[in-house]
Amino acid sequence: MAQFTEEEKMMRRIEKRFSKGVVEYGLIEDGDKILIGLSGGKDSLALVELLAKRARIYKPEFSIVVVHVVMKNIPYQSDVEYLREYVESWGVPFLLYETEFDAATDTRKSPCFLCSWNRRKALFTVAKEQGCNKIALGHHMDDILETLLMNITYQGAFSTMPPRLVMKKFDMTIIRPMCLVHEADLMELAQARGYRKQVKNCPYESQSSRSTMKGILKQLEDMNPEARYSLWGSMSNVQEELLPLKV
Numbered sequence: 001m002a003q004f005t006e007e008e009k010m011m012r013r014i015e016k017r018f019s020k021g022v023v024e025y026g027l028i029e030d031g032d033k034i035l036i037g038l039s040g041g042k043d044s045l046a047l048v049e050l051l052a053k054r055a056r057i058y059k060p061e062f063s064i065v066v067v068h069v070v071m072k073n074i075p076y077q078s079d080v081e082y083l084r085e086y087v088e089s090w091g092v093p094f095l096l097y098e099t100e101f102d103a104a105t106d107t108r109k110s111p112c113f114l115c116s117w118n119r120r121k122a123l124f125t126v127a128k129e130q131g132c133n134k135i136a137l138g139h140h141m142d143d144i145l146e147t148l149l150m151n152i153t154y155q156g157a158f159s160t161m162p163p164r165l166v167m168k169k170f171d172m173t174i175i176r177p178m179c180l181v182h183e184a185d186l187m188e189l190a191q192a193r194g195y196r197k198q199v200k201n202c203p204y205e206s207q208s209s210r211s212t213m214k215g216i217l218k219q220l221e222d223m224n225p226e227a228r229y230s231l232w233g234s235m236s237n238v239q240e241e242l243l244p245l246k247v
């Protein structure tokens with residue numbers, strides 16, 4: 001019987017969960033043109049590899065293009081040449097898109113909100129320019145569960161970042177093909193591939209509530225090793241009759 005190395009086992013786990021997510025949530029269809037948002041972090045670097053390999057398979061037939069958005073007014077250095085080389089090594093076209101925003105014009109909104117809003121706008125602009133019908137983001141299962149816990153705790157809403165979000169108004173669909181992939185596996189992949197770390201020096205960056213939720217997810221898994229699957233399952237098993245719905 002074939003013996004797999006730890007690295008091969010990790011890759012098989014990632015590819016299996018990636019394919020399951022893609023099929024279960026209907027993320028890729030024949031004729032799709034998908035724009036991948038590449039931040040330079042480990043998750044979107046992995047997403048480029050997974051989608052590039054998938055695009056070589058005959059069915060469904062789809063094409064991909066990658067964009068890295070640089071926010072000129074944020075002193076956040078990206079190693080653009082490294083990203084370009086990495087993406088092109090997978091045979092995928094790489095685009096660089098520079099934009100900026102003025103945090104002083106809307107002081108009611110935090111710079112982080114404005115930055116991510118403008119980054120999202122840039123992704124839509126490039127997707128339209130390139131004739132893409134979908135935008136793929138590098139969120140994984142842990143990101144989605146942490147957002148679920150954050151939305152319950154801070155927003156009082158049972159919601160998260162869905163694997164597939166159809167935005168009718170913009171004629172665009174956001175997809176998260178790594179929705180079932182575990183972050184621990186992506187960390188191993190990053191090490192195995194030796195991704196170059198991007199210098200993060202955004203003066204506004206704070207990850208506090210997300211890293212608290214990461215800790216809570218970990219505690220839940222310590223209590224019940226199946227907790228992540230239960231949390232995930234709860235999102236498609238809403239028992240309305242057992243909830244306090246107002247009359």
Ligand SMILES: Nc1ncnc2c1ncn2[C@@H]1O[C@H](COP(=O)(O)OP(=O)(O)OP(=O)(O)O)[C@@H](O)[C@H]1O
Nearest residue numbers: 037038039040041042043044067068069137138139
């Ligand atoms: N500067 C950017 N240019 C293009 N896409 C981006 C950029 N920043 C983020 N994205 C997209 O949005 C997703 C979520 O962004 P977020 O900032 O939460 O991720 P990250 O932790 O910086 O990086 P990654 O998820 O790639 O490890 C990324 O996975 C990527 O697909």
